Amino acid sequence: MAAIDKKQEIMAVGKLMVQAHGYNALSFREIAKVVGVKSASVHYHFPTKGDLGAALARRYTEDGVAYLGGLLEDIKNPAVLMQRYIEIFRSVLENENRMCLCGIMAAERAHLPIEVRVEVGAFIDANVAWLTKVVELTGMASGKVAEQQALAIFGALEGAQLIARGRGAVEVYDQMVATYRTTGLMP
Amino acid sequence: MAAIDKKQEIMAVGKLMVQAHGYNALSFREIAKVVGVKSASVHYHFPTKGDLGAALARRYTEDGVAYLGGLLEDIKNPAVLMQRYIEIFRSVLENENRMCLCGIMAAERAHLPIEVRVEVGAFIDANVAWLTKVVELTGMASGKVAEQQALAIFGALEGAQLIARGRGAVEVYDQMVATYRTTGLMP
DNA sequence: ACCTGAACACCGTTCAAGT
DNA sequence: ACCTGAACACCGTTCAAGT
Numbered sequence: 001m002a003a004i005d006k007k008q009e010i011m012a013v014g015k016l017m018v019q020a021h022g023y024n025a026l027s028f029r030e031i032a033k034v035v036g037v038k039s040a041s042v043h044y045h046f047p048t049k050g051d052l053g054a055a056l057a058r059r060y061t062e063d064g065v066a067y068l069g070g071l072l073e074d075i076k077n078p079a080v081l082m083q084r085y086i087e088i089f090r091s092v093l094e095n096e097n098r099m100c101l102c103g104i105m106a107a108e109r110a111h112l113p114i115e116v117r118v119e120v121g122a123f124i125d126a127n128v129a130w131l132t133k134v135v136e137l138t139g140m141a142s143g144k145v146a147e148q149q150a151l152a153i154f155g156a157l158e159g160a161q162l163i164a165r166g167r168g169a170v171e172v173y174d175q176m177v178a179t180y181r182t183t184g185l186m187p
Numbered sequence: 188m189a190a191i192d193k194k195q196e197i198m199a200v201g202k203l204m205v206q207a208h209g210y211n212a213l214s215f216r217e218i219a220k221v222v223g224v225k226s227a228s229v230h231y232h233f234p235t236k237g238d239l240g241a242a243l244a245r246r247y248t249e250d251g252v253a254y255l256g257g258l259l260e261d262i263k264n265p266a267v268l269m270q271r272y273i274e275i276f277r278s279v280l281e282n283e284n285r286m287c288l289c290g291i292m293a294a295e296r297a298h299l300p301i302e303v304r305v306e307v308g309a310f311i312d313a314n315v316a317w318l319t320k321v322v323e324l325t326g327m328a329s330g331k332v333a334e335q336q337a338l339a340i341f342g343a344l345e346g347a348q349l350i351a352r353g354r355g356a357v358e359v360y361d362q363m364v365a366t367y368r369t370t371g372l373m374p
Numbered sequence: 375a376c377c378t379g380a381a382c383a384c385c386g387t388t389c390a391a392g393t
Numbered sequence: 394a395c396c397t398g399a400a401c402a403c404c405g406t407t408c409a410a411g412t
Binding site for chain 3: 214215216226227230234235236
């Protein structure tokens with residue numbers, strides 16, 4: 001069988017770099033070393049760093065959407081759905097203190113090339129859309145109000161992940177989520 | 188009168204750079220150009236980039252603590268105190284879409300030098316301590332529970348600022364805060 | 375179609391040398 | 394005490410040249 005596509009290898013290596021240290025830690029020279037080519041070759045596949053970043057974010061969103069869509073088909077209980085969603089954010093944190101690829105990019109968003117920013121926006125939109133459905137399933141709210149609550153939930157979880165990561169303690173994430181729940185922000 | 192201390196000038200320029208684009212956008216060569224010296228001279232005042240970043244964070248925390256302390260003395264109504272706190276985050280966003288200097292650094296925390304990380308941690312601690320007092324004033328909670336709620340509020344506001352900034356829309360911040368309030372996360 | 379070497383303009387950092 | 398020039402090892406990017 002043929003060797004794995006260089007393009008796929010580059011994306012795999014790049015994804016880990018971003019999750020570990022953010023977009024600006026993406027290094028063409030570093031990727032080249034790991035993949036076993038020269039940095040100019042990486043530019044052949046992804047002309048600019050922005051192209052690579054955008055490709056990573058787009059792929060990540062596609063995978064996430066597929067996964068969340070599956071959950072929505074399999075599970076009808078909104079509390080369980082939310083629990084699963086919370087666990088996604090948690091498991092990424094547990095995995096070498098990484099962050100959701102788009103979450104960390106959202107944090108860097110201001111100094112991101114426009115093409116990456118667009119993909120990160122698409123990720124946020126997809127998440128809020130999914131959360132809106134879950135909120136509606138709970139009967140807590142519907143329509144515009146449900147969407148607003150979904151956005152608030154997303155923002156709160158992003159913030160919790162960020163701070164827990166800064167502390168290097170998953171327990172901080174758990175604690176914050178627990179408070180979000182008891183205060184009624186999320187089911 | 189003598190020219191302003193070069194060290195102070197460097198810090199003033201550096202502060203704006205971080206608030207606008209984050210820690211990694213801090214450039215010794217760029218600062219040197221603006222201040223009118225060579226980059227090696229900036230290193231004379233702040234040996235490493237970490238030293239400069241830590242100094243900026245420490246100063247920012249000191250100023251913040253002084254301001255918040257003043258609020259606590261002048262205002263006894265916790266709802267008003269919280270309103271003021273929310274407005275601080277909001278006004279920074281309005282000011283050229285900047286972010287709280289430590290907020291943006293908190294987002295970058297994972298790839299920050301340790302000495303900067305410590306200062307950012309001190310900023311978070313100071314904010315949570317202040318928020319804990321406000322929560323206790325409301326009578327919503329006290330002791331450990333109040334502290335947990337304070338942490339949750341801080342994280343939620345950070346998240347809201349982050350996302351609103353990404354969107355480039357202050358209204359998103361307002362909307363999220365409104366939801367935090369109606370759901371009972373904060374007074 | 376894919377890769378490379380070499381160059382360009384950027385970094386932070388170090389250090390011997392100047393005043 | 395404060396500043397500088399020059400060097401070092403890093404960036405992303407470009408491009409003519411190779412297979």
